[in-house]
Amino acid sequence: MSAPGAPAGEPDTRSLARAWPERLRGVVNLVALDSVGSTQSLARRILDHHFSEDETPEPFAVAALEQTAGRGRRGRPWASAPGLGIWVSLALPFEDPGALQSLAPRVAVSLAETANRWVGGGCRLKWPNDLTHEGRKLGGVLIDAISRASGPSWAIVGLGVNHGHGADDLPTLQASSLVHAGGDPPPLPEALGELVAEVWSASGGEADWIERFRALSAHRPGDPLECETASGERVSGRFVGFDDLGHLRIESAEGPRTVTSGEVFG
Template sequence: MTKHSDLNSAAIAAHCATGAAHVCIEVVDETGSTNADLLARCATLAGPTLRIAGQQTAGRGRAGRPWVSQADASLMFSLAWHFKGPLHQLVGLPLAVGVALAETMSSLGVPVQLKWPNDLLKDGHKLAGILVETQQAPDGGVWAVIGCGINLLMPDALERQIGRSVSAVPWLAQMERNTLVAALLSRLAGVLAEFDDTGFAPFTERWNLLHAWQGQHVKILDNGQLLQQGVAAGVDHLGRLLLRTDGGLQEVMSGDVSLRLLGE
């Protein structure tokens, strides 16, 4: 199997599409968190920067939850991207990133679905997660650092540590890593450039076509407390989850709430 030590910035760049040619690519064997690394450097970054690590010792997901990983079992990277508009124009960005990752996976023969607001599912279980963190830029724009963790393998010991069922794509782990990263970066660069110009609205239909729980009964939780329940009806042009309830159609902003199937 290709090891993380084989990751090489020049090899990744060589496989990237023209639209990603301006992205600086950094490869490290190990770090605490690629998101934290880039957030600490936003003020000095010359342009879009991808940082990928073979292992993260302090990776994290939404709401500060830890991202548990094992070297060579996961693909973990962060992409710092400068957006010209103010922060409120980044509403829906995690969902657009999900579209980019899912479409890339599909092109590689791995059909996946999206779970609102920031997960990729395969066979009903979590395959990948997305974390977007932002920092104001001096020019009035915003730096977004987009962290992605994708399960390539799932050793039994790691799944026990995570404590819940997750999914992985063992055959994708056999793919040459530089080529895989280049495919993901190329699609992401195109999607982020489009999002910077248009916002989430043009991605709405693409996201809804990949919606894992369309038409299913779901519940919205906040720190374990039930906030709402209803039938999932996709997302709107702002990336808000649409719920059909007894009181009519409700829009739910992501924040730190969690989405679950009603029976879970």
Template structure:
């Protein structure tokens, strides 16, 4: 596991970022005094911010500011907004300034024997992953990059439909803030107003027939800049454009408050307990779609999901169920 005592370049910049997070103008002298360094040292640090997608505004004679400010993650703030049930279930919470991937880091932690009920968050991921090996764009200080480790007994059969139940948990968290137009796309996406807002990635470790651990990764777009958005290769939604003003710490706490209790009871309840809610949020219900699974594809009308989370399609050859694949209205995936 990554040694949390070794500071990354972004961790070294954290003190100056905390000073600039308010979006107000700060003189080089005041920044230097606060940090206990020279104005030249301050300037040297500020020059590094652009590399991380942060726009620094400089005004001669006045100082520097981050025009949009920063809503930085805080362990104290997340814990303060957690529901009591989630607070009891949470074992450890880590917030990193920069990692390759919170999922990868948590998988390493699990291999060392300590990943159950552990949550990892990152201000920036350099190699965030989505489904099917896709890159998940994760710039510094925006969006939510969250991973939860959980241990289950009973093998993978007890986890059927879990990715869909995670989608329900994220949708219910967004409902706490009255986010409009939230829907779910089988099997792993959260949509908002007809575009992708968040994705879910599940990765397994251990004995798939008995005791195993799952890392649940959630990535949610929140405050992406126009420059960063150019890197996204599919229609996307951004929470700050749909419902501005939601704090990242409050949103993170809401997601965990829905997610952790769901994970704790999932072996007993299964996906059947979440099927009806999922169905009411189904983005493609009743629509003609194409499902792509490897080199094979099928066309049909979406007829919901079964109690194990399998997609049901009404095809020319009758109703069929699918446990994997990707659906598209346009026949493109």
């Protein structure tokens, strides 16, 4: 818990708990911390403990006001300044492992649409799941999938969103925040709860998500594009679009390519 006497209005673990949405209470348990190495890593340790005891946990979220070892895609460090961002990991079971194939873009759609409400528009998705505003990074999604021999598969959905950073707080010149983008987002505890609730709803599947994903894309047909696949192969060409699972389609010099996992440069 935060120390008594924290400045009024400054987020603490109690305010995170109070702001937890009613529709999540009794459905998704909240672990709220002042500081943690990584919400994603802690969520995995919690799951592993339950699995080692042959237990099936309820869905839960790990939220922290600060991460000292936050990580993004491919293990990159993720700057997570105290009290300035939404740092949360949501652990969800899936009876149908096939649902995990489209989970990342579905979550990204929910993230972008929620952010657009708060900043008045202009948020786009850089494939596969980076949230940008006018070309500067606002946040992103990290998903760790866990398959088991028995019982449901699980996904840990990590969300990192720069919330209250001013210009001097941003980690790089290529970064932005909901406030720096000119938005008027809810206070951090309410914003975190609202975003998790929206992602929870999106995880159940929405029939029109792919059309919304395409509409929110920062990439336009014909744009020159270079990406690196999960296996390390470099692919360059022209952006064609996305298939029905949100996979990237490129027209390269060698012919059409579909990239299921990777990263776009630039």
